[in-house]
Amino acid sequence: MLAVVLGICLTACSQSAKKQENQDMKKTLVAYFSATGTTKAAAERIAKEVDGDLFEIQPETPYTDADLDWRDSTSRSTLEMKDLSSRPAIKQVTLDLTPYDTVYVGFPIWWYTAPTIINTFLETYDFAGKTVCPFATSGSSSIDKACQDLKAAYPDIKWGEGRLMNQ
Numbered sequence: 001m002l003a004v005v006l007g008i009c010l011t012a013c014s015q016s017a018k019k020q021e022n023q024d025m026k027k028t029l030v031a032y033f034s035a036t037g038t039t040k041a042a043a044e045r046i047a048k049e050v051d052g053d054l055f056e057i058q059p060e061t062p063y064t065d066a067d068l069d070w071r072d073s074t075s076r077s078t079l080e081m082k083d084l085s086s087r088p089a090i091k092q093v094t095l096d097l098t099p100y101d102t103v104y105v106g107f108p109i110w111w112y113t114a115p116t117i118i119n120t121f122l123e124t125y126d127f128a129g130k131t132v133c134p135f136a137t138s139g140s141s142s143i144d145k146a147c148q149d150l151k152a153a154y155p156d157i158k159w160g161e162g163r164l165m166n167q
Contacts, residue, residue, distance in 0.1 A: 027099045028052035032106035033117050035063050035077075038137045042165035043106045046135060052104065057121045060089035070110075081111040087120045095125060102131045106165070109138035113146045122154055133160035 030052045032043035040056070047054045067076035080086040097103065105121070107114050114136070122132075134150060136143045147162035 026101045028102045028104070029055055029097070029100040030104045030106065031055040031057055031095075031121065032104075033057040033059075033108075033115060033121070034106075035068055035108055035115075039106050039108050039165075042135060042137050043104070045165070046104055046106070050102075050104070052102075053100075055093075055095060057117060058091040058093070059117055060091050077110060077115070080116050081113075084116065086116045087123070088115075088117045090117060090120050090124065097125050097127065097130065100130060102133065102160070103127065104133045104135055106135045106137075107146075109136050109141040109143065109146060112141050113149045118150070119153065122150075122157070127154075127157050129158075131158050131160045134162040135165050136162070137165050 028047075028050045030043050030047040030050070032039050032055075034040035034043070034056070043054060046052065063076065066072070069075045070078060072078060080088060105118065107118050114134070134143065134147055136146055143162040143164045147159070150157075151159050
């Protein structure tokens with residue numbers, strides 16, 4: 001009888017330990033694209049808040065001030081945003097999403113939506129089984145259209161609530 005009771009206790013403790021181990025293994029990634037540093041600061045705040053790892057989405061060719069001049073109809077950012085099939089190359093950095101359950105994806109709002117480099121990032125990695133939570137920075141726009149556009153473009157991703165991270 002003592003052996004049966006001991007066996008039950010050990011089994012229960014083992015299951016409890018496995019459940020705790022699975023909870024401990026859950027990790028959060030905060031991936032962000034920041035052209036001027038504003039979104040980087042927001043990403044750092046979120047990473048600290050959720051005890052997450054940081055990953056910078058870097059363009060293969062960095063953006064210059066001239067590239068970011070939204071008033072110039074021939075600037076790189078304007079041309080990319082006029083062509084929503086544009087997929088600016090990102091630096092080839094190996095990123096293993098396996099240990100992450102939640103991935104925050106941050107960006108500045110460009111033309112009321114996410115920059116097309118975010119599409120490059122979302123199409124480069126496998127987000128199956130992950131919850132992706134967008135966050136953005138903007139001088140005057142909301143994140144609503146960006147969230148709608150991302151959800152429409154990537155319906156297989158499990159999306160969390162979007163968050164605007166202005167100061």
